[in-house]
Amino acid sequence: MTDRTFGRALNVRDDFMPAPTEQPVRMTTFEEPFIDPATSTEEIFRATYLVLRDHGYAGVSIQRIADRTSLSKSTIYYHFDDKYDLLMQFSEELLTWYIDQLVVDHEGDARASLDRLLDLLLLGETADGVCFESVFAPGYVATIMEMRAQAVRNPEMREYVSRTDAMIRNHFEALLEAGMDDGSIREIDSETVASMLFLLFEGALLLRSCEDDVEWLTAVRKPVDSYLDR
Amino acid sequence: MTDRTFGRALNVRDDFMPAPTEQPVRMTTFEEPFIDPATSTEEIFRATYLVLRDHGYAGVSIQRIADRTSLSKSTIYYHFDDKYDLLMQFSEELLTWYIDQLVVDHEGDARASLDRLLDLLLLGETADGVCFESVFAPGYVATIMEMRAQAVRNPEMREYVSRTDAMIRNHFEALLEAGMDDGSIREIDSETVASMLFLLFEGALLLRSCEDDVEWLTAVRKPVDSYLDR
Structure with a gap:
């Protein structure tokens, strides 16, 4: 499992409270997920997102995901069972x-x-x-x-x-x-x-x-x- | 299209009113759909129901449906495009x-x-x-x-x-x-x-x-x- 889990959002009730901000900024755009991957896992997630976006669920394969990362298939299998x-x-x-x-x-x-x-x-x-x-x-x-x-x-x-x-x-x-x-x-x-x-x-x-x-x-x-x- | 359509249920508001019955019977069982097919189309629907039940969506093929009817594949293609x-x-x-x-x-x-x-x-x-x-x-x-x-x-x-x-x-x-x-x-x-x-x-x-x-x-x-x- 990755280290960011739902637990964070679920257990910490204070998260729902407004954070004090000097200059409240209204968000009008929405970033793409995992756009700036910092770890191998995040890089794999980014690639998965892109493969799903472009090929749909039926088009997902470990090979296709690997092709959109700097990683090998075996590295992906090191992180995920299948x-x-x-x-x-x-x-x-x-x-x-x-x-x-x-x-x-x-x-x-x-x-x-x-x-x-x-x-x-x-x-x-x-x-x-x-x-x-x-x-x-x-x-x-x-x-x-x-x-x-x-x-x-x-x-x-x-x-x-x-x-x-x-x-x-x-x-x-x-x-x-x-x-x-x-x-x-x-x-x-x-x-x-x-x-x-x-x-x-x-x-x-x-x-x-x-x-x-x-x-x-x-x-x-x-x-x-x-x-x-x- | 078959001759029984949603139109019947949708347009005829009287259908929703209680039908006068001599002896109201409480329904405690639920019949299987198309259990007693009267036409080729109904026979195909019955077979489709059984194939879906036993093999799921991915297991549906015209051949498999034909195998559970008395009809040929070409008869099924006569009724349905694909x-x-x-x-x-x-x-x-x-x-x-x-x-x-x-x-x-x-x-x-x-x-x-x-x-x-x-x-x-x-x-x-x-x-x-x-x-x-x-x-x-x-x-x-x-x-x-x-x-x-x-x-x-x-x-x-x-x-x-x-x-x-x-x-x-x-x-x-x-x-x-x-x-x-x-x-x-x-x-x-x-x-x-x-x-x-x-x-x-x-x-x-x-x-x-x-x-x-x-x-x-x-x-x-x-x-x-x-x-x-x-």
């Missing part, structure tokens, strides 16, 4: 990266962080102009879907999917609790609402990626507020 | 069948029909004992996921997915409107709530199929009621 191990670790790492970019490394209270996520998924754009398309690469979303489809029958993939989903639900729950603490979210049953938000989030991620007309998704943004409003 | 055409039509037909079994051919008001769907997806079982697992075959759900994953990049699949999803959303909307008419559902914005229900429904279908522990899904059942309760 293609699936790599894809699972990549997927987990990318998710952590998303959470950091979207929520943790951002000013505002917990509700503001949650609003960013909901705006991005349901409206397709955050208030400060980050678009869904610039955040979620099609290859990555397709990979999530393929993994879920495999998990229907494959116990190992099923265990991975269950674990990752629980992490995201816990993240939502921690965010809701931080919001109740900082007064930006009304008193709610955080576990129930986290489950509901996760379903909406997952559904929106899926449908926004595989449908042409997703204008209907924006309607769902408003009723969600009624669960959260103070 | 494997994907067959899978799309199968998927649409199966969805209609589900809707009929779960909602249309059932006593009770519109809210009762909606409750059946929500209970099945969120609780895993309807009040009269029909289980999620006995309704949604794993191969079928995996097929939906694979198709969605393909739709991320394939315009034809994307168009199909968009069309099918719009049909289901319209179905939810018609059901909500029938509920407002028969007094079983409070006055709501049916389009908004239909979109939200569809997201929850789709998310639950997906996650219930690819996760081990889905107990957390049951928590979402209660807040949904608050949108519908009179």
Whole structure:
């Protein structure tokens, strides 16, 4: 496993609090993940990201990934058991990266962080102009879907999917609790609402990626507020 | 196209009203789809269902389907352009069948029909004992996921997915409107709530199929009621 895990985002509730900044900067662009790899593992993740982007899930092979790094296939096999191990670790790492970019490394209270996520998924754009398309690469979303489809029958993939989903639900729950603490979210049953938000989030991620007309998704943004409003 | 289409379920609002029955029978079992095929097309659909159940999406081939019918490959190609055409039509037909079994051919008001769907997806079982697992075959759900994953990049699949999803959303909307008419559902914005229900429904279908522990899904059942309760 790499040393940056979900644990960081999940356990440290203070991460959700606004960091004191001299000069608050509104983020209007979204960096590509692993764009400046510092380790072999990050270099492999960067290459995986590019192969997924260009060739889709079915086009992923260790050879193709190696071709986009300075590393040999055997070096990749030194870090990862096989293609699936790599894809699972990549997927987990990318998710952590998303959470950091979207929520943790951002000013505002917990509700503001949650609003960013909901705006991005349901409206397709955050208030400060980050678009869904610039955040979620099609290859990555397709990979999530393929993994879920495999998990229907494959116990190992099923265990991975269950674990990752629980992490995201816990993240939502921690965010809701931080919001109740900082007064930006009304008193709610955080576990129930986290489950509901996760379903909406997952559904929106899926449908926004595989449908042409997703204008209907924006309607769902408003009723969600009624669960959260103070 | 086969002659039973979504149109039937979508346009005929009266279908949602309880049919007068002398002796209401509570349905506690769930028939397998296409178990008694009456036409070549239905025989092909039955075989497709069995191949998906036993081999998954990746194992579907026209040859394998033909092997489980009394028909030749060329007869199958007479009815369907290719494997994907067959899978799309199968998927649409199966969805209609589900809707009929779960909602249309059932006593009770519109809210009762909606409750059946929500209970099945969120609780895993309807009040009269029909289980999620006995309704949604794993191969079928995996097929939906694979198709969605393909739709991320394939315009034809994307168009199909968009069309099918719009049909289901319209179905939810018609059901909500029938509920407002028969007094079983409070006055709501049916389009908004239909979109939200569809997201929850789709998310639950997906996650219930690819996760081990889905107990957390049951928590979402209660807040949904608050949108519908009179």
